[in-house]
Amino acid sequence: MVEIIDGGITTPQGFKAAGVHSGVKYRSLDLGLLYSEVPATAFKAFTSNKVKAAPVQMMIKDDSPKLSAIVVNSGNANALTGRRGYEDAETMQRAVAAELNIDPKEVGVMSTGLIGRFMDMHKIQYGISKAAKQLDVGREADGLLCEAIMTTDTIKKECAVRVRLGDGTLVYISAISKGSGMISPHLKVLHGTTLTMITTDAVLTPKFNEVYQSILDDSMNMVSVDGDQSTNDTCIMLANGMAGGQAADEDPAFIDALRMVMTKIARTIAMDGEGASKLITVEVTGAETKDDARKVVKTIINSPLVKSAIFGSDPNYGRVMMALGNSGANFSLNDVHLTIKGGDMEVPILDSGAPVFQEERSVEVVRMAMDNKEVILQLDLGVGNESATGWGCDLTYDYVRINAEYAT
Amino acid sequence: MVEIIDGGITTPQGFKAAGVHSGVKYRSLDLGLLYSEVPATAFKAFTSNKVKAAPVQMMIKDDSPKLSAIVVNSGNANALTGRRGYEDAETMQRAVAAELNIDPKEVGVMSTGLIGRFMDMHKIQYGISKAAKQLDVGREADGLLCEAIMTTDTIKKECAVRVRLGDGTLVYISAISKGSGMISPHLKVLHGTTLTMITTDAVLTPKFNEVYQSILDDSMNMVSVDGDQSTNDTCIMLANGMAGGQAADEDPAFIDALRMVMTKIARTIAMDGEGASKLITVEVTGAETKDDARKVVKTIINSPLVKSAIFGSDPNYGRVMMALGNSGANFSLNDVHLTIKGGDMEVPILDSGAPVFQEERSVEVVRMAMDNKEVILQLDLGVGNESATGWGCDLTYDYVRINAEYAT
Structure with missing residues (x-):
């Protein structure tokens, strides 16, 4: 249409x-x-x-x-x-x-x-x-x-x-x-x-x-x-x-x-965010309110730690959960699901409050998913039916360079 | 004592x-x-x-x-x-x-x-x-x-x-x-x-x-x-x-x-913030409430644009005001005073809602003040008697490097 x-x-x-x-x-x-x-x-x-x-x-x-x-x-x-x-x-x-x-x-x-x-x-x-x-x-x-x-x-x-x-x-x-x-x-x-x-x-x-x-x-x-x-x-x-x-x-x-x-x-x-090398899409589902869903998306895409981890394809997914915990949104850790998608890979990360992966070898799979031009973080909060999607980018050396020299 | x-x-x-x-x-x-x-x-x-x-x-x-x-x-x-x-x-x-x-x-x-x-x-x-x-x-x-x-x-x-x-x-x-x-x-x-x-x-x-x-x-x-x-x-x-x-x-x-x-x-x-090369001290006075004063401090010290400008000693002080405007605090732009201190320099920046400086030569003075290991931003909101002080650091290439490689 x-x-x-x-x-x-x-x-x-x-x-x-x-x-x-x-x-x-x-x-x-x-x-x-x-x-x-x-x-x-x-x-x-x-x-x-x-x-x-x-x-x-x-x-x-x-x-x-x-x-x-x-x-x-x-x-x-x-x-x-x-x-x-x-x-x-x-x-x-x-x-x-x-x-x-x-x-x-x-x-x-x-x-x-x-x-x-x-x-x-x-x-x-x-x-x-x-x-x-x-x-x-x-x-x-x-x-x-x-x-x-x-x-x-x-x-x-x-x-x-x-x-x-x-x-x-x-x-x-x-x-x-x-x-x-x-x-x-x-x-x-x-x-x-x-x-x-x-x-x-x-x-x-x-x-x-x-x-x-x-x-x-x-x-x-x-x-x-x-x-x-x-x-x-x-x-x-x-x-x-x-x-x-x-x-x-x-x-x-x-x-x-x-x-x-x-x-x-x-x-x-x-x-095209300043210095960006990757697009980050955050999809939140299962939130109690629309406002909660948006807060979680915003807290994650604004976290310098999440952004720099994605820049480096560093499988430090704990940072996504750290950001969730700071968002102010309601959730039940035991019902939270986190999946990271990149390219044609779709990797489940968190299930019932504990990470799916422990072994170094399986963590490597997460890195491969993150090593793509678009990384999608899917987070289900497990407490409701509201959802939101937002877009950000990774935090790179170029962001710092561009903004340390802007006026000059 | x-x-x-x-x-x-x-x-x-x-x-x-x-x-x-x-x-x-x-x-x-x-x-x-x-x-x-x-x-x-x-x-x-x-x-x-x-x-x-x-x-x-x-x-x-x-x-x-x-x-x-x-x-x-x-x-x-x-x-x-x-x-x-x-x-x-x-x-x-x-x-x-x-x-x-x-x-x-x-x-x-x-x-x-x-x-x-x-x-x-x-x-x-x-x-x-x-x-x-x-x-x-x-x-x-x-x-x-x-x-x-x-x-x-x-x-x-x-x-x-x-x-x-x-x-x-x-x-x-x-x-x-x-x-x-x-x-x-x-x-x-x-x-x-x-x-x-x-x-x-x-x-x-x-x-x-x-x-x-x-x-x-x-x-x-x-x-x-x-x-x-x-x-x-x-x-x-x-x-x-x-x-x-x-x-x-x-x-x-x-x-x-x-x-x-x-x-x-x-x-x-x-x-000693990750990758930090400078200490940023933000001193807010003249706020209506303590909470307002703290919000302003936090918004400024967390702004990636303020932090990267200070890293580069880039006299882009408009960013401090941008952060103030996003803080949610009450202020009257026409009464706001901003001073940047560094080393033994103390440079008035903003007076009654418009910048003190316009000439390239005087902007250079701001750069010199910013080119110090500790940069102090003093902001008077002109609407009350509450104050707060906070500390942060600049955003550098090293912050990105450290956090893109943390788990690995």
Whole structure:
């Protein structure tokens, strides 16, 4: 029903994109623009960090139900910049509005990069003007916008699908995202440094917000590279309705399609975590509450000891249980089951509170399962029916290198 | 009033110690014994991780008000070992009791090392018998016990003080500890992998428990190497009363002295965190509640981004504010002050929500302050009068190396 296609942010009808070099960064693209020919219903989610970057503060204050454009810069987060930073965010909004002949309130602003430096607004304004002239449709434009929002990212994060709704309408959904470090978003609708833009030509009404939050809670909000939530996390979906048909708010095919797109983006962010060599997927079942299941997933994927053990394919599975014990979730040790999967191997580890393996030889099997690009930890708590899945990555020498040298 | 002396665990009157090689580890000392000539009032605190090692479970169940001996092994944590592990802990207790001719319930047991493997009890019993014969007083015995409890520790952690109480009695307090990784203790009295033993010849009654908890909350419980709380953390103080005099439960000099000892031990654990090259001290003032102050300290010292920035002397102080914003504590950004201290430099960073520095040249000053063996982050939240101090360490290549290869 949902078909993954080779597409990008401008694949849904009526969207154009651009990515340019404004000079904030030395050499790479650093300013992007997304535009919808008609004002789109906007679904917005922002970081719940109490220290919020200027553009996030401004968009929360604006609370615009419709957006026609989103401008995004990388290289400077415009965070911890006080009143001047706020004014700079407003200036970005006005500059885009003037170029595109739209209402400033219909312009979303996102920033990512270094915290605590003022924006060079000459460069930004030059970039906006340049980007507005280059707005275009197609895979090249998609790629330029994708590139302009990258910081320490090593791969482009985009995903596009096509889905036929219940009423026969064919709609497209596309998402792009950036994010590699300072990743542990807890995005709250209407109120990250993942920046994510989602476009769709489906018709959606503001009622869809609740579904949007629940999809974010199961996708973006279950990713953690380092447990550090950014001052800038932002995830905006623009639905411009150009595909026509009925509102897709409750259409199961649309909801499935969006969930698939966001899960794919979430996994890609985890896989491209700063310095990551492996994707870690944690699947928790048998929890008493959904909240318990999520807490266990988060505690395990954030544990530096679990992450470094997986980096080294070190079969030190006791650390997974240590993390479980610290999660605050309810469980009964005698009913806990732990399985480690990697490649085509599936190795039972813990049964009734004691490890299955003792012999050196059998421990070697665990190491082989861990020696794969994706390691899956399956943990059944044995006390209920709730479950959650989350994604993280291993802790490597490169994570330390990247973050010991970021500002310099 | 409190005098730091060159002493160890047997410096207080009536204590003897031993450390031997039992064979659990390939080459290094791996089994230690501490003995008090008279049964000592015991103050016990254990990990609040729900997955508790067998010896921790046993000691909580025993709940013995007095202890005469503590046996400790390194190399195997006896955690996640089910019923068999519990029986092994009891066997250790009985073996020591038989050697020393005391009641098994008067024997405390501590284990540290790999999680999820059964103990080799032949080796352990051999070690206990050997240690019992070698019990001795003096700096050599102190050192042997200290060494026997080390795992990835690179330095011995011991501290001894002499203090004259209000009634004129001269008492000694001494502590030894181990702990380098999986360090984020939340020790709860009567209910770590830091193992800490404290001896004193002062007279204390069980009423002292409350003060003991509050000292732990300000010392051991404010240390974090990786935010991962162990299944085995244990901190036991033995007070054998051999100095005579009145009960020191409320003696300000005694309380000060114990606080000094425990703070020293806490700092030493942080400084010797796995792979650490720098000690990070976080001092939070102006918080609304004590709990808020502690949350802020913990969030900052556990942030991989803050820790790796300090490793690289990277003046990316925005990350400290990012961590503050995630702590859950109440603050008013416009009243927050941040100062970074290192060596003899003291650099104001944040004033009224915006950074003091913008120029590359002045940022260089921040780097110089950070380029010291101890970096102090002082943060005033500007909303109250509560404060807290905690200790952590930087995140280095060596942390990753040590923990990617631990079990192997």
